[in-house]
Amino acid sequence: MAERVTVSLTLNGERRTFEVPPGRRLLDLLRDDAGLIGTKEGCGAGECGACTVLLDGSPVTSCLVLAASADGHDVVTVEGLASAGRLHPFQEALVTRGGVQCGFCTPGIAVTGAAILAHREADPSEQARLLSGNLCRCTGYTKVIEALQAVTGMEHE
């Protein structure tokens, strides 16, 4: 059997340990080893953003992260955005504003959007710039930005 590496990380707030092949990507650890299939693989090359997760609070494309490098770090996937049984306000807004169509890019967009809100970025053009690494072939982004703006407005009230 090939050698395996131990990866201990905080995953959606829970301390977890995995034994994985040395070349495993964080994306595959999440989907195959942790069973968290909310995170999607699009291009596998860091171009599309479908696999975006939070690593120590920052959005990263998990297809480009070596699982072993995530050892000791904090990872939040789309499954970890909701709290106490309630969707994250941005997830809620994506639903009510129609920011979802086929849904494949949505987990990545939800994660990046949550990070944008956590960074308190309120300017819509700056929000769009930060979201530019998340590609969507259906909605045309307008409703996604509207959803972000809806939450930004709520937080300012």
Next chain:
Amino acid sequence: MRVGLAASRYLRQISTPGAARPLGGARVDVPVREVLRPGSVAEALEALALHPDALPIAGGTDLMVQLRNGRKYATALVDLDRLGLAGLQESDEGITIGAGTRMDAIAADPRIRRLYPALAEAAAQIGAWPIQCRATLGGNLANASPAADTAPALIVEGARLVVASTAGTRQVPVEEFFLAPGRSALTPGELIISVRLPSPELGPGLRAVERFVKVGPRREQIISIVSLAGRALVGTDGTLFEVRLALGSVAPTPVRARRTEHLLTGRRPDAELRREAVRVLQDEIAPIGDVRAPAGYRRIACAVLLDRFLEEASRG
């Protein structure tokens, strides 16, 4: 080609008789036998010395793709995550940026934005936000791409790299670091530790103008078709001094445009001089045509970028 990766894997999957394995799983792992996770720079250098076929990995934003599409090969990876190489240090001589510092931190740092705006602009234009949160300065340089966006900025800023191996530490000017596409002055077992930026020198009545500009099919998430970093000191009458120009993606390595610099130094960039500068620049670069753009487009684009920089330099 980067975008074709997922599709080609899928095609291989459906065309292999009896391939019952689902997408995902061991098939998509990076093909390495071992990952070493040193806890210090000394341990990392030892690991690299002991494993000649190992590659260091930091953010992985280039390397993970290259390892999976076969453009690079390693039996082992040396993970640099625990080396503590991220962060900035200020001294009288300038600023030292740890090789593990990520692009988002460089782009947001107020000292970098004030003193080395070309570097801040370059870092802010690499990939998109999720790439900037992961990609490191050392990785952008070590990958030795002719399109590395931080390279032209660091060249005009006169930066030096501190590189180390078990044999010792040495400094390499960024300008001399790139040898060919994918090849740098790093010898086997050497690792970039930090990047040293000298304190910008300013004379009385002089202001520094510094810009990084790049061209691509969209603003974010693109590999530069052409990039240009410019730095000059501008006198009160508009005369340019100490002009430095460096370009990416117009030659096998990031390059300085010394003849154009020479032409512009000590003169005021009026319309006629700007036209002449464009001619000299187009003559001294050697762009190729590739999947991103034909050579002729690169020649035209770099003229536009140079003119944009000179426009800014001549504004009062």
